[in-house]
Amino acid sequence: MNKDNEIPxxxxxxxxxxxxxxxAIASLLDxxxxxxxxxxxxxxxxxxxxxxxSILKMATENSSIEFIQLSKxxxxxxxxxxxxxxxxxxxxxxxFIPNLFPQYRKVLYLDCDITVLADVSELxxxxxxxxxxxxxxxxxxxxxxxxxxxxxxxxxxxxxxxFNAGIxxxxxxRWRNKLIAERFVDLLNRYKFRVVQDEDYxxxxxxxxxxxxxxxxxxxxxKNDDFDDKDLKIxxxxxxxxxxxYKGILYEEHFWKYAKMTDFYxxxxxxxxxxxxxxxxxDDLLMENLCRMAQEDADDxxxxxxxxxxxxxxxxxxxxxxxxxxxxxVINASIFRRKR
Numbered sequence: 001m002n003k004d005n006e007i008p009x010x011x012x013x014x015x016x017x018x019x020x021x022x023x024a025i026a027s028l029l030d031x032x033x034x035x036x037x038x039x040x041x042x043x044x045x046x047x048x049x050x051x052x053x054s055i056l057k058m059a060t061e062n063s064s065i066e067f068i069q070l071s072k073x074x075x076x077x078x079x080x081x082x083x084x085x086x087x088x089x090x091x092x093x094x095x096f097i098p099n100l101f102p103q104y105r106k107v108l109y110l111d112c113d114i115t116v117l118a119d120v121s122e123l124x125x126x127x128x129x130x131x132x133x134x135x136x137x138x139x140x141x142x143x144x145x146x147x148x149x150x151x152x153x154x155x156x157x158x159x160x161x162x163f164n165a166g167i168x169x170x171x172x173x174r175w176r177n178k179l180i181a182e183r184f185v186d187l188l189n190r191y192k193f194r195v196v197q198d199e200d201y202x203x204x205x206x207x208x209x210x211x212x213x214x215x216x217x218x219x220x221x222x223k224n225d226d227f228d229d230k231d232l233k234i235x236x237x238x239x240x241x242x243x244x245x246y247k248g249i250l251y252e253e254h255f256w257k258y259a260k261m262t263d264f265y266x267x268x269x270x271x272x273x274x275x276x277x278x279x280x281x282x283d284d285l286l287m288e289n290l291c292r293m294a295q296e297d298a299d300d301x302x303x304x305x306x307x308x309x310x311x312x313x314x315x316x317x318x319x320x321x322x323x324x325x326x327x328x329x330v331i332n333a334s335i336f337r338r339k340r
Contacts, residue, residue, distance in 0.1 A: 098172035111166035156305035
């Protein structure tokens, strides 16, 4: 196989998200070009054998699926992960992808709660030279004033520049060279983001180093008058706009089309149809709490933007360490060139 035609793709999941992962993979492979080989890695800490078997049998002639168990590798840091609501520690695994796969110059990371309608090789072949990642603007920050205010006042990022971290084309070489994973662990020790968590960390770490991609590659499932549906390539089922929760969700026909190609169709239908009025109230309360936290953190004089991430002494030491490592790399590169 020609390595130029290999598309490395990472997902991260636990057992709870496997049904959505299956739909994502079914849609991805149904739209995959026969000219490429799609190497799919599923990052996890633990999955049942039954769920793994259901996913593994989805592989096609021009794709492979491999599970990467990360529990041992991340034991030292996983207790530091800040979690709430439907978040799991697996959501942070994307940050370590470049370190886990040193053989790749770039990797496509995809959330499980998506449906793919185009060939992702088109996205993978986007040039990201000089950037940490390629990503689409977070649509929710444009739609809800409270969240737009939050990212500007708490994160220090213009709402039009804040990206969604669910679909990322990662420049692995640059990510490793700039020590993004190490900086993440450092920041995790110093500051706790409550609202969007992993997405907040990635946005402040990658600020001014993001290549913008079309919203069509990461479209939230609600109506946007500025978006033309002919550009729809990946649907991202976020927050309460999820077809396994409610009927009548925009674009839901695409989700159910691919759900039927998996072992999880009946379970997904049951998820939707068994939901009660009490479940809806919990969803509404979750959204209310999220809006409240966003407002509180935007107003907080001790937020990330106003304190510089509470850098403190350790932050200063880490900054100095980065400079030393960079200097050593330059020296080593010069020696290498002279020896040649």
